[in-house]
Amino acid sequence: MSKSSKNGLLIDYEYCTGCFACTVACCQEHGWEAPLSGIKIMEIVQDLPKGKAYLTFLPFPTELCVLCSKRTREGLDPTCVKHCMANCLTYGSFQELAKKLEQKPRMVLWSPR
Amino acid sequence: MEKTKTKIVRTTTWSAGPGCHGGCGVLAHIKDNKLVKLEGDPDHPWNQGRLCTRALAMTQYIDHHDRLRSPLKRVGKRGEDQFEEITWEEAFDIIEERMKGIRDEFGPESMIFSMGTGRDIGPWICMLAYAFGSPNVMFALSGNACYSPRIAALDTVQGDYCVFDAAQWLPGRYDNPEYKVPECMIIWGYNISATCPDNLFGHWIIDLMKKGTKIICIDPRLSFFASRSKHWLQIRPGTDAALALGFLQVIIKEELYDASFLETWTDAPRLVRNDTGKLLRESDIFQTGSDQNFVVFDTDSNTPVIWNTLEQAYGKASATPALTGIFDITLLDGTQITCTSVWEKFKESCAPYTPEKVEEITFVPALKIQKAARFYAKAKPAAIHWGVPIDMTPEITPLCHAIAALWALTGNLDVPGGNVFTRSAFNAVAYALPGAEGVIKLKDQDQDIPRIGKDAYGPFNKFIWRCQTDKVMEQIFSEKPYPVKGLWMQTCNPLSGIGLDPKQWQKAFEKLDFIVGVDLFMTPSLRYADIILPAATFLEKDGVRSWWVPLQTINKAMTVEGCRPDVEINFELSKRFDPDFKWDTIHALFDEILKPSGMNFKTLSEKGWALPPENSASRPYRRHEKGLLRSDKKPGFATPSGKFELYATLREEWNLRATPYFKEPPFTPVSRPDLFKDYPLILSTGRRSPAFFHAEHRNIPWLRALDPDPVVEIHPDTATLYAISNGEWVVLENWMGKARFKAKVTKIVPPWMVMAAHGWWFPEKKEDPLFHTFESNINMLIPMGEQGEDGLGAPIKHLLCSIRKESVEVKNV
Ligand code: SF4
Numbered sequence A: 001m002s003k004s005s006k007n008g009l010l011i012d013y014e015y016c017t018g019c020f021a022c023t024v025a026c027c028q029e030h031g032w033e034a035p036l037s038g039i040k041i042m043e044i045v046q047d048l049p050k051g052k053a054y055l056t057f058l059p060f061p062t063e064l065c066v067l068c069s070k071r072t073r074e075g076l077d078p079t080c081v082k083h084c085m086a087n088c089l090t091y092g093s094f095q096e097l098a099k100k101l102e103q104k105p106r107m108v109l110w111s112p113r
Numbered sequence B: 001m002e003k004t005k006t007k008i009v010r011t012t013t014w015s016a017g018p019g020c021h022g023g024c025g026v027l028a029h030i031k032d033n034k035l036v037k038l039e040g041d042p043d044h045p046w047n048q049g050r051l052c053t054r055a056l057a058m059t060q061y062i063d064h065h066d067r068l069r070s071p072l073k074r075v076g077k078r079g080e081d082q083f084e085e086i087t088w089e090e091a092f093d094i095i096e097e098r099m100k101g102i103r104d105e106f107g108p109e110s111m112i113f114s115m116g117t118g119r120d121i122g123p124w125i126c127m128l129a130y131a132f133g134s135p136n137v138m139f140a141l142s143g144n145a146c147y148s149p150r151i152a153a154l155d156t157v158q159g160d161y162c163v164f165d166a167a168q169w170l171p172g173r174y175d176n177p178e179y180k181v182p183e184c185m186i187i188w189g190y191n192i193s194a195t196c197p198d199n200l201f202g203h204w205i206i207d208l209m210k211k212g213t214k215i216i217c218i219d220p221r222l223s224f225f226a227s228r229s230k231h232w233l234q235i236r237p238g239t240d241a242a243l244a245l246g247f248l249q250v251i252i253k254e255e256l257y258d259a260s261f262l263e264t265w266t267d268a269p270r271l272v273r274n275d276t277g278k279l280l281r282e283s284d285i286f287q288t289g290s291d292q293n294f295v296v297f298d299t300d301s302n303t304p305v306i307w308n309t310l311e312q313a314y315g316k317a318s319a320t321p322a323l324t325g326i327f328d329i330t331l332l333d334g335t336q337i338t339c340t341s342v343w344e345k346f347k348e349s350c351a352p353y354t355p356e357k358v359e360e361i362t363f364v365p366a367l368k369i370q371k372a373a374r375f376y377a378k379a380k381p382a383a384i385h386w387g388v389p390i391d392m393t394p395e396i397t398p399l400c401h402a403i404a405a406l407w408a409l410t411g412n413l414d415v416p417g418g419n420v421f422t423r424s425a426f427n428a429v430a431y432a433l434p435g436a437e438g439v440i441k442l443k444d445q446d447q448d449i450p451r452i453g454k455d456a457y458g459p460f461n462k463f464i465w466r467c468q469t470d471k472v473m474e475q476i477f478s479e480k481p482y483p484v485k486g487l488w489m490q491t492c493n494p495l496s497g498i499g500l501d502p503k504q505w506q507k508a509f510e511k512l513d514f515i516v517g518v519d520l521f522m523t524p525s526l527r528y529a530d531i532i533l534p535a536a537t538f539l540e541k542d543g544v545r546s547w548w549v550p551l552q553t554i555n556k557a558m559t560v561e562g563c564r565p566d567v568e569i570n571f572e573l574s575k576r577f578d579p580d581f582k583w584d585t586i587h588a589l590f591d592e593i594l595k596p597s598g599m600n601f602k603t604l605s606e607k608g609w610a611l612p613p614e615n616s617a618s619r620p621y622r623r624h625e626k627g628l629l630r631s632d633k634k635p636g637f638a639t640p641s642g643k644f645e646l647y648a649t650l651r652e653e654w655n656l657r658a659t660p661y662f663k664e665p666p667f668t669p670v671s672r673p674d675l676f677k678d679y680p681l682i683l684s685t686g687r688r689s690p691a692f693f694h695a696e697h698r699n700i701p702w703l704r705a706l707d708p709d710p711v712v713e714i715h716p717d718t719a720t721l722y723a724i725s726n727g728e729w730v731v732l733e734n735w736m737g738k739a740r741f742k743a744k745v746t747k748i749v750p751p752w753m754v755m756a757a758h759g760w761w762f763p764e765k766k767e768d769p770l771f772h773t774f775e776s777n778i779n780m781l782i783p784m785g786e787q788g789e790d791g792l793g794a795p796i797k798h799l800l801c802s803i804r805k806e807s808v809e810v811k812n813v
């Protein structure tokens, strides 16, 4: 796929719980053999001052993500977005998603390969 | 070639497959009797289209090449890999003959019917046991330490179980005008990533956080919630009761409690005798008085006044019961005694637990305890969600009592956004659970007499209708008062998951005459079975679910050749064992369970799900005010006194302490400094994995890839101390045994504790008939027989161990 896509994923990593539903949903939809998937979850334990720490799960769409082109052509959400247990993934045009990005901290906007 | 269409079947997840306690609405895409895809049902109020890993991996589960597809008969020795295929008819005949043989020679109670976690197998295994004539249904975990202890504890003090309110009862969910979003939620020992505990959808909490709920997180691990909480209390495992009492101490001292709830709805003014420490009863002071009636001191008349339990009223129209004070009372025989109120006694129980004292016990800084307690008490509404660690300590009941007092005294019981009573939807109850009697029941009380553990422990005669698991284990070896000869083991794998001290379970298996195993895959425990029956996933069966809301059906979407649903297996055998078996068809049984809803299986499955109607006992709110909880329809709670009991009448009857307390668990640095010298780390187990349900799913490639190895989490400082690096294999060891794990060096755990994953065996290592089940099994380090005074709870979250590098390099996992 060329970068003709004007769409991407908005990832609200504040609420990602690291449940991996997105990872497995992608496997089911696209038939990936383990451990391949269009989306991986990184567990990051950040050090904070005074010996404190903070746990973040960061969903990371991989080289295999095709933004569920077949589903989105049919007007469906990508399967990772649909099944995300925390409703923390949003699919849409960069324009719409950028607006949402302005409204809330701890989000990343991801553009596919 | 003609193209067959894909049909979409709407059904409910429960039991084998995702393995969970269920509730999700799903759409199964079926083509040519095969599962093509499973998706969340966007219209379903429970999950609203979402779905977890284990449900999304169903296509790999249902057609797995290792699924058992034929009944098997053991032809070698126990524990070996020697089985031959037989037909279902042959299998049923052998089972019938062998089990009837045991029944004739030793009595029906000599057969134990064992299950793993309480999924939809619960009713069907009871049905079979009761049809056979045995009351001995066993949940195979030591101390029955999952969920039923919490339910029994709450039934004891407040008459009903309760859960956090996420509007799951209401049409429109969060948007329903009756609902309020909790301002504060205490997450007590629960990690969300693994999804759904106790018949709740875990991620409802995320929905609430997005709507503004602030979190107090009580967890020794830096979990998702810990990171996002307003207050994180990093507790030493096993000291939860001290923390709860500490909260109560702050709330009482600073008068942050709801005084009107205390006066109206609790037993606070009831008098307690200072000579015996027991409740003063009407029969103590009046010749014709009842021992079921209690006494308060009326400040208007300065006399004792009777609380008439039957009438749920005071013996005097306008009594003003004293909450505090010391009162002189004359007993029947003229003896003068002094009495004080339950409220005084309760306050006395909490008073020693000052923030400083609690800091010493729990490791949580005093200031944090104070701040968190104040925040919880002032937030309106506020809810508490507790996880299974609450059950996994021997003094579980006093702990639950203290936590229950928190939501009661802050006025958060059965209010929108608080902790809300939960009953089976529409009162459609399949089988006897704590607090409810079901359609499937023992034929008569006599059948219950030999139930193991029943006479040893109070709650087992009042709320818990299973046998006490540690007592069963004892009896298998002692054969007293009667021998155990056979075991029916259904979706239950003690050698890998639910069985503490698994070598003891192995010995027990070896001792028994006859074992039937029912499961979906070959497991280490099934190697000990004489007959194995292949069961079905939730997609291959019909069923009903009323635990808790909504009322739902499971609808058969497809079949897998050779496999049969648990309910069908147990139904067939129940008919063979019981000539008077009540039902002709499984659907007739479902219909009877659903009867209180006015629907039957067919109408409900067409409808999909149903929420209980307004003003019914299974729908909130404020049911104690409306008289919806008690069988006499009077306002109040379904407790012996009709009140929320700060002093548990039933515990007094069971000769147990009736107010909450903390007792140091059996194997901690404090209680066993001798062991702590050799085993200097607190060992905690059982953190959930999003990939697995306990011992299940290690063979599902998409899931295993998420969590490939048995992992022990260890803090970087501790790892340095023992020269352990990330990813290295280590040995955990204590006086019980040892097990090998892969070290995950992480600040998620505190330096003084390691967290080891549970449920590990290796289905891929087929060269060993037992699939290396004792190798990385953390239960090797956990004893049985350490249940609490009331037979409940087990020390699963707080043991001691040492850690070292594995000396020999082991390649390959
Ligand atoms: S958008 Fe589709 S392809 Fe991309 S990660 Fe999500 S599920 Fe996979």
Ligand code: SF4
Residues within 6 Å of the ligand: A015, A016, A017, A018, A019, A020, A021, A022, A023, A041, A057, A059, A083, A084, A085, A086, A087, A088, A089
């Ligand atoms: S499904 Fe959502 S919450 Fe779960 S890991 Fe993926 S992005 Fe995170």
Ligand code: SF4
Residues within 6 Å of the ligand: B013, B018, B020, B021, B022, B023, B024, B047, B050, B051, B052, B053, B054, B055, B195, B196, B201
């Ligand atoms: S674990 Fe939770 S999300 Fe997964 S199927 Fe069961 S109820 Fe649904």
